[in-house]
Amino acid sequence: xxxxxxxxxxxxxxxxxxxxYPVEVREPFEHARGQVSFNEDxxxxxxxxxxxxxxxxxxxxxxxxxxxxxxxxxxxxxxxVDICPRKAIDLIYKWRSPFYAKPVxxxxxxxxxxxxxxxxxxxxxxxxxxx
Amino acid sequence: xxxxTEKLWPVEVPPRVKxxxxxWAEMSRTHSHLLWxxxxxxxxxxxxxxxxxxxxxxxxxxxxxxxxxQRVIQSVNIIGGxxxxxxxxxxxxxxxxxxxxxxxxxxLIKVLTNDYTVKSRTIGKGVLTKEQALxxxxxxxxxxxxxxxxxxxxxxxxxxxxxNYEPVVEEAGDSYARALVRAKETLQAIDLQLEALxxxxxxxxxxxxxGNPPANEAVMRTEAPRGELFYYAKGNGTRNLERLKVRTPTxxxxxxxxxxxxxxxxADVPVIVLSIDPCISCTER
Numbered sequence: 001x002x003x004x005x006x007x008x009x010x011x012x013x014x015x016x017x018x019x020x021y022p023v024e025v026r027e028p029f030e031h032a033r034g035q036v037s038f039n040e041d042x043x044x045x046x047x048x049x050x051x052x053x054x055x056x057x058x059x060x061x062x063x064x065x066x067x068x069x070x071x072x073x074x075x076x077x078x079x080x081v082d083i084c085p086r087k088a089i090d091l092i093y094k095w096r097s098p099f100y101a102k103p104v105x106x107x108x109x110x111x112x113x114x115x116x117x118x119x120x121x122x123x124x125x126x127x128x129x130x131x
Numbered sequence: 132x133x134x135x136t137e138k139l140w141p142v143e144v145p146p147r148v149k150x151x152x153x154x155w156a157e158m159s160r161t162h163s164h165l166l167w168x169x170x171x172x173x174x175x176x177x178x179x180x181x182x183x184x185x186x187x188x189x190x191x192x193x194x195x196x197x198x199x200x201q202r203v204i205q206s207v208n209i210i211g212g213x214x215x216x217x218x219x220x221x222x223x224x225x226x227x228x229x230x231x232x233x234x235x236x237x238x239l240i241k242v243l244t245n246d247y248t249v250k251s252r253t254i255g256k257g258v259l260t261k262e263q264a265l266x267x268x269x270x271x272x273x274x275x276x277x278x279x280x281x282x283x284x285x286x287x288x289x290x291x292x293x294x295n296y297e298p299v300v301e302e303a304g305d306s307y308a309r310a311l312v313r314a315k316e317t318l319q320a321i322d323l324q325l326e327a328l329x330x331x332x333x334x335x336x337x338x339x340x341x342g343n344p345p346a347n348e349a350v351m352r353t354e355a356p357r358g359e360l361f362y363y364a365k366g367n368g369t370r371n372l373e374r375l376k377v378r379t380p381t382x383x384x385x386x387x388x389x390x391x392x393x394x395x396x397x398a399d400v401p402v403i404v405l406s407i408d409p410c411i412s413c414t415e416r
Contacts (some may be wrong), residue, residue, distance in 0.1 A: 003242040007183060017186045029193075031215065033200035077206035078214065 028093045033076040035096045038067060042088035043109035049080035049089065067109055072102040086111060133208040134288070135362040136372070138349035140340065146290075147334040148212045153290040154327045155195070155205060156353075157320040162191040162203075163356035164317040165236065167408050168243065171310055174401040175252040180242065187235050190228055197221060212337025222328055229328075233321045240314040253307035257391035257403035260304055267390065270383040271358020272316065273407045276309035278302040283354035294326050306406040313408075343370050355380055357408045379413040 019026065028034055045067060050058045057073035058080065060066065081089045088111060137144065169184035192202045198217050199205040207214050217225065243249055259269070264277035274281050275298060282298040284291045299315040301308035344366035351362045358380030367373040384407040391403050 003238070003245060004180075007238065007242075017189075029197045029200075031200050032196055033206075075204055075206070076201065077204075078200070079206075082214075 022097065028095060030093065032093045032095070033078055034092050034094045035071065035076060036069075036074065036078075036081060037090050037092055038069060038105075038107050038109075039088045039090060040107050040109050040111070042086045042111045043067060043107065044086055044088075044111040045109050046085060048083055048085060052079050052083055054079065065108060065112075067107040069105040069107065070102070071096060071105065072099075132362060132364075132375075132377075133210055134353065135349050135351035135364045136210055136344060136366075137340075138351060139344045139347045139364060139366045141349075142211055142338065142340050144212055145335045145338060146332045147216075148336055149290045150327050150331050151213050151217065151336065152208065153294070154217070154324050154331075155199060155207060156289070157324045157327070158191060158195055158198075159203075159205070160320040160356045161232070161317055161324070162188050162195070164313045164320070165191065167313055167356075167405075168240075168310070168317070171253075171402070171405055172243070172249075174405045175249070177249065180239065183239055184236075187232055187239070190232050194225055194228055197224065209337065211340040212335070214337075216336045217328075217331070222331070226325060226328055229321050229325055233318060236317055236321070240318070243314060244311060250307065252399075252402060253310060253406075254303075254305060256306045256399045257395065257406055258303075258305045259387050259391055263390050264304070264387065267386045268383050269358070269387050269407075270380045271354070271356075271408075272309055272312040273358065273384045273387060275300050276312045276406075277304035281359075283352040283359045286352060288351075288353060290327060290330075293330065294323055296323060306402050309406045343368055344372060357381060357410060357413075358384060377416040379410070379416055381407070381410045381414045382416070385409065385414065 045060055045062055045065065047060060047062075050060055054077060055073045055075050057070045057075075059068045059070075061068075076091075078091060081091050088109075165184050165188035169181045169188070172178070172180035172184065195205060196202050198221055199207040199215050201207075259273070259277050261278045264274050264279060269277070270281075278300060280298055280300050284296055285298065296319075299312050299319060301311050344364075346366055346368045348363070348365040350364075353360050353362075360380060361376075361378040363374070363376040364372050365374040387407060388404060391406075392400065395403060
């Protein structure tokens with residue numbers, strides 16, 4: 001008891017150790033791994049992230065042109081962010097808010113179309129440049 | 132896992148990586164032991180101490196989040212190095228926080244080791260003799276609590292060879308001895324982090340590793356908070372390993388309950404089971 005006394009007194013007069021979450025949320029650390037988000041404009045559905053994700057949190061359907069992300073499975077290991085050849089996956093420092101139902105995010109990537117359009121534009125400009 | 136895979140090539144990582152890995156390993160040990168000390172207090176009904184330990188642990192988790200980006204599953208090691216670096220500002224914050232954590236833990240550990248109630252609930256409960264511990268193949272604090280000087284850090288992997296390290300050993304072999312080992316290791320882990328932060332060399336944080344893991348096999352022993360963690364890897368020249376075997380410390384420590392539990396009082400079962408720090412989900416690998 002006497003050894004615990006300073007701690008007890010400190011607790012009596014000190015403030016609470018916890019916050020009124022989710023009303024009061026701590027600012028995330030600068031490089032905290034909060035969550036990942038997919039950029040539909042850049043993604044080309046190449047499938048690298050699907051193959052490398054250790055938690056199987058990403059799946060894709062090339063025929064439907066859909067990328068499905070299961071945030072509740074994601075462990076924010078950052079592997080997908082590191083290996084994405086198009087840099088289409090971003091790391092957000094802010095933590096995801098708690099949820100009752102497991103969310104499922106469906107993306108419709110346009111990267112392949114925009115990539116193709118870019119190539120077509122480049123191809124049409126090429127002869128002009130050569131001239 | 133990363134280190135055993137690096138051994139397949141083998142890849143020599145820069146000195147800064149070794150120190151960073153040591154710092155994060157010891158930081159994980161600090162928070163794991165603080166969690167356990169809290170759970171022990173909870174097991175014999177000392178609720179206020181349980182929360183005090185967890186409050187201190189939160190500071191260590193904040194340090195981990197600040198430096199690695201994650202609280203518990205850091206995912207910071209990659210083959211050939213680490214993903215994150217500790218900046219000079221972060222280093223200063225780490226040193227200040229660790230000193231505070233050490234001071235606060237010390238005062239709480241003093242209560243744990245001197246309190247009459249704590250002693251009466253742990254001394255002589257779940258006795259595991261040195262011979263039984265060795266025979267049953269125990270690991271980590273369970274083994275060291277029975278008077279065996281055995282620790283994978285003595286193999287001097289990472290930066291442990293350059294740090295002032297000596298394993299904590301207690302002779303009694305009861306739940307109190309195992310608690311003492313973990314309490315002292317908490318403080319020792321903080322000292323090791325402070326020493327490693329002071330000696331942290333400059334340099335690169337990763338080297339580029341080319342190609343697939345070669346057809347080779349390797350073993351690696353590391354000291355996780357619960358005991359020796361064993362990895363075996365076999366490569367076949369392709370992208371995927373042919374075989375990877377993990378033996379977690381709880382798998383090694385569980386048989387000791389067969390000796391400790393028979394004949395004990397029912398009320399002592401939570402304390403005795405907890406004294407090996409079981410992680411059942413880690414056992415099945």
